[in-house]
Amino acid sequence: MTRELGERGESLAETHLRKLGYRIVERNYRCPLGEIDRIAVHGRTLVFLEVKARRTADYGGPLEAVDRRKRRKLTRLAQYYVAEKGLHDTPRRFDVVGVWFTGGGPQVEVLTNAFEAEE
DSSP: OHHHHHHHHHHHHHHHHHHTTOEEEEEEEEETTEEEEEEEEETTEEEEEEEEEESOSTTOOTTTTOOHHHHHHHHHHHHHHHHHHTOTTSOEEEEEEEEEEETTEEEEEEEEEEEOOOO
16 A cells, blocks of 8 residues: 555656656666665756655655655765766755645645755
């Protein structure tokens, strides 16, 4: 059930991001360090995207779910990707996408430049 919710959330997030001008370049990018939900280009910026889907606020909102530990992990994953692709001089940022599945239908919220890279 959780995996299905996550996949549905990622699909809705991607559709929303495309409407905002993001060009998705990687879906569920995997490397030895873990996985990034989506990687996109927005303007001239490489964007690492974490998608969080929720049905209720029982465990906090989708955007709150990206805690310090998760930010450090995403930073390491992004560094690995940049090194692997040779994109060292490319501007980059981290966005978080929250997808709420509520009675009124899904709602998508994008938090641009959600956090700075963490060591």
